[in-house]
Amino acid sequence: MAAADPGGVAAQRDIIRAEAFRLGFDAVGFCRAALGPEVRARMADFLAAGMHGQMGWLEDRAEQRAHPQALWPEAVSVVSLGLNYGPEHDPLEVLQARDRAAISVYAQGRDYHDLLKRRLKALARWMIAAFPQDLKVFVDTAPVAEKPLAQTAGIGWQGKHTNLVSREHGSWLFLGEIFTTLDLGADAAEVDHCGSCSRCLDICPTHAFPAPYRLDARRCISYLTIEHRGPIPEEFRAAMGNRIYGCDDCLAVCPWNKFASAHSEPEFAPRAALTAPKLAEFATLDDAGFRALFSGSPIKRIGRDRFIRNLCIAIGNSDIAALLPQVQSLCEDADPVVAEAARWAVERLR
Numbered sequence: 001m002a003a004a005d006p007g008g009v010a011a012q013r014d015i016i017r018a019e020a021f022r023l024g025f026d027a028v029g030f031c032r033a034a035l036g037p038e039v040r041a042r043m044a045d046f047l048a049a050g051m052h053g054q055m056g057w058l059e060d061r062a063e064q065r066a067h068p069q070a071l072w073p074e075a076v077s078v079v080s081l082g083l084n085y086g087p088e089h090d091p092l093e094v095l096q097a098r099d100r101a102a103i104s105v106y107a108q109g110r111d112y113h114d115l116l117k118r119r120l121k122a123l124a125r126w127m128i129a130a131f132p133q134d135l136k137v138f139v140d141t142a143p144v145a146e147k148p149l150a151q152t153a154g155i156g157w158q159g160k161h162t163n164l165v166s167r168e169h170g171s172w173l174f175l176g177e178i179f180t181t182l183d184l185g186a187d188a189a190e191v192d193h194c195g196s197c198s199r200c201l202d203i204c205p206t207h208a209f210p211a212p213y214r215l216d217a218r219r220c221i222s223y224l225t226i227e228h229r230g231p232i233p234e235e236f237r238a239a240m241g242n243r244i245y246g247c248d249d250c251l252a253v254c255p256w257n258k259f260a261s262a263h264s265e266p267e268f269a270p271r272a273a274l275t276a277p278k279l280a281e282f283a284t285l286d287d288a289g290f291r292a293l294f295s296g297s298p299i300k301r302i303g304r305d306r307f308i309r310n311l312c313i314a315i316g317n318s319d320i321a322a323l324l325p326q327v328q329s330l331c332e333d334a335d336p337v338v339a340e341a342a343r344w345a346v347e348r349l350r
């Protein structure tokens with residue numbers, strides 16, 4: 001006998017799920033537009049400890065982040081969606097090549113926000129046509145706690161590295177959501193499958209995890225290379241190695257990645273120029289050159305100066321004396337932060 005399904009919401013979820021998969025999503029789950037009080041409490045701890053560094057925007061809208069209905073009071077259900085961006089090659093390999101720059105997997109192809117938003121909108125249009133409702137789509141930049149929602153909706157769990165891990169796709173899922181006025185019920189939340197593993201915590205080059213499930217963003221290379229303005233604190237510079245944009249170490253070592261498969265999205269295909277670029281190639285980039293090279297890439301967001309600041313640190317860590325002229329020429333850069341990083345690199349190479 002079929003299980004009771006009052007109002008047919010489980011059947012409705014299955015219809016939407018099928019369409020989401022047809023549109024190319026790799027993970028789909030449903031939950032109520034609400035999060036438990038522990039999410040707000042943990043967020044408050046993180047903010048009170050100042051672990052968000054310069055990301056004041058996390059603090060500004062913390063209430064909305066922790067409570068979906070504070071962001072949109074009419075929201076009843078949330079559809080949480082994931083797109084697989086699993087890499088074809090081991091992202092840690094490039095870290096051994098001293099003359100090369102490491103750019104994190106998510107930033108080697110076209111900006112994922114574009115594809116994810118297009119797909120979310122396509123699903124949203126279809127949902128409106130199928131079931132009358134009001135809805136809103138979100139990806140990344142809105143004050144939405146995407147990982148706790150995804151866990152509540154059952155598509156994965158927040159691992160000890162704080163990102164969402166899926167039994168099917170490992171650490172490699174981008175997340176997006178549709179908030180809707182429709183009551184769709186809920187899927188079962190996912191539970192923690194980290195067990196006694198601590199690989200992600202152990203590998204972190206800057207010891208950015210004060211405890212499992214807690215990240216001090218101020219120490220994270222992803223934060224330092226992408227979000228942090230001004231000089232990078234000296235204590236982290238050597239540990240950054242050749243990482244010039246983001247970091248994948250804690251994601252890449254997760255044992256659940258063994259169940260993951262490489263993505264099949266042409267837009268996520270890494271640009272040849274960004275998989276293992278030579279450090280020397282970037283040193284002469286001016287503003288116009290930077291914008292032309294990174295058009296359509298998420299890297300464009302950080303601007304030429306921050307990018308060259310990161311590059312100088314990587315050159316300083318390279319131990320390759322032949323790169324000395326490249327950083328010497330940046331010591332008088334118009335941007336004082338670039339000039340300081342270049343002088344640091346010159347000292348290191350000497």
Ligand code: B12
Pocket residue numbers: 039040042043046055058065104105106139140141142143144145146147148158161162163164165171172173174175176212213214215217220222223226227245246247248250251
């Ligand atoms: C701010 C931000 C960052 C910051 C801070 C990261 C962080 N962990 O918070 C920085 C710049 C460092 C960053 C880095 C990266 N990011 Co980011 N980032 C975000 C953003 C915009 C907000 C996240 C947030 O609210 N952080 C604030 C803290 C308080 O939230 P939290 O991690 O959820 O903290 C929780 C835990 O501490 C937990 N907690 C505390 N104690 C305990 C105990 C237990 C038992 C449990 C279960 C939980 C728990 O509760 C807290 C509240 O929920 C989201 C998009 C979004 N709107 O959600 C993307 C997002 C999280 N980032 C993403 C990605 C891909 C990355 C990088 C991998 C990019 C890269 N390769 O460089 C790295 C990963 C670094 C890492 N280990 O987290 C993806 C992650 C996808 C996924 N599968 O999880 C997101 C979801 C973007 C997207 N739409 O796909 N990011």
Ligand code: SF4
Pocket residue numbers: 161203204205206207208209215219220221222246247248249250251
């Ligand atoms: S992204 Fe890199 S620096 Fe940040 S927590 Fe993970 S391993 Fe550490």
Ligand code: SF4
Pocket residue numbers: 159160161165193194195197198199200201253254255256
């Ligand atoms: S590496 Fe281990 S501890 Fe970290 S998220 Fe994966 S399973 Fe959990």
